[in-house]
Amino acid sequence: MDPRRTLESAGGIITQRDPRRCIVRLRTPAGLLTPAQLEGLGRIARRAGLPAVHLTTRQTIELPDVDPETIGPLLAKLARNGTPLGAERNEVVNVVACPGTATCRLASIETYALAQELDRRFFGIELPVKMRIGISGCPNMCAGERLCEIGITGIRRPLRDDGRCTGCGTCANTCREDAIVMVNGCLSLDESRCVACGMCVDYCPFAVLADDGPQYRITIGGRRGRHPVLGVDLATVRTPEEAVAVVGAVLDRCYRRAYAGRHFADQLDLMDLDGLRADLAARGIRAVEPDCLALSSTRAAGSEGREPDLA
Numbered sequence: 001m002d003p004r005r006t007l008e009s010a011g012g013i014i015t016q017r018d019p020r021r022c023i024v025r026l027r028t029p030a031g032l033l034t035p036a037q038l039e040g041l042g043r044i045a046r047r048a049g050l051p052a053v054h055l056t057t058r059q060t061i062e063l064p065d066v067d068p069e070t071i072g073p074l075l076a077k078l079a080r081n082g083t084p085l086g087a088e089r090n091e092v093v094n095v096v097a098c099p100g101t102a103t104c105r106l107a108s109i110e111t112y113a114l115a116q117e118l119d120r121r122f123f124g125i126e127l128p129v130k131m132r133i134g135i136s137g138c139p140n141m142c143a144g145e146r147l148c149e150i151g152i153t154g155i156r157r158p159l160r161d162d163g164r165c166t167g168c169g170t171c172a173n174t175c176r177e178d179a180i181v182m183v184n185g186c187l188s189l190d191e192s193r194c195v196a197c198g199m200c201v202d203y204c205p206f207a208v209l210a211d212d213g214p215q216y217r218i219t220i221g222g223r224r225g226r227h228p229v230l231g232v233d234l235a236t237v238r239t240p241e242e243a244v245a246v247v248g249a250v251l252d253r254c255y256r257r258a259y260a261g262r263h264f265a266d267q268l269d270l271m272d273l274d275g276l277r278a279d280l281a282a283r284g285i286r287a288v289e290p291d292c293l294a295l296s297s298t299r300a301a302g303s304e305g306r307e308p309d310l311a
């Protein structure tokens, strides 16, 4: 356990209804545990006489009904097991991620390594507000990232490939957003509807549609709770390193400008998002311009020389 995180200030120790007991929340980025860690956790809970462990909604594990007198040795065992004390206060708390490309066939980005890198760099950093970070491999938002203070979503944009489209319409049938319609054998794409899931690219039977690589759309200011709101777009970048750098810049700005006692979502005006984007650009973080992300269309076979039929 980090010696700076004393028992009194450790965010992962939570009071519970029974005032003689407390809850110990763990640090488990992306909810990933090895079989050995899982077995070790079972052993620790059994020897501590705990009746159960609890899987939380944010991919952490909590040990309820802990006797505060036993907490020191318990935390030492948990740290040795690789499942150390987590966070819960005004700090960066457990990083949540869906499986991404590790297992999900819909994913556009890798998520586990990104979650672990964000955890390694930023977990437990004290801030004026609680900071949740979530990552989803595609816009299906299984990790609820846009309801987090910082969200990262994997996206892929379909790209133009003039002249080879057969006009079969598979992409239009695949698109759940009705963003593609066929007009005179040509694709017509409605950018306002497209969520950049990349499914049309995957399902084109003739490999006509392509994408220009996975991208990381970063949103800030999401909120769960009684009055949930979706985070707003801050920047879209092309590499996990750039995504980590953007998250670092947001945390830095939050540390310097946000006030305690107000949710981060209510303080976005203080963050000066345009200024933050300019800072990112000055640091060499190349945000993908919205125009470059714009959906393009393909032309029907034999239509070379015509302008594409853009929506």
Ligand code: SF4
Pocket (backbone or CB within 6 Å): 098, 099, 100, 101, 104, 105, 106, 107, 108, 136, 137, 138, 139, 140, 141, 142, 143
């Ligand atoms: S958000 Fe997308 S990539 Fe992640 S689990 Fe859900 S469908 Fe799969």
Ligand code: SF4
Pocket (backbone or CB within 6 Å): 156, 157, 158, 174, 175, 176, 177, 178, 179, 180, 193, 194, 195, 196, 197, 198, 199, 200, 201
């Ligand atoms: S990338 Fe856009 S156009 Fe293609 S299937 Fe997804 S929402 Fe539809």
Ligand code: SF4
Pocket (backbone or CB within 6 Å): 164, 165, 166, 167, 168, 169, 170, 171, 172, 203, 204, 205, 206, 207, 208, 209, 298
């Ligand atoms: S882009 Fe592919 S799926 Fe869509 S109409 Fe053309 S050939 Fe068919």
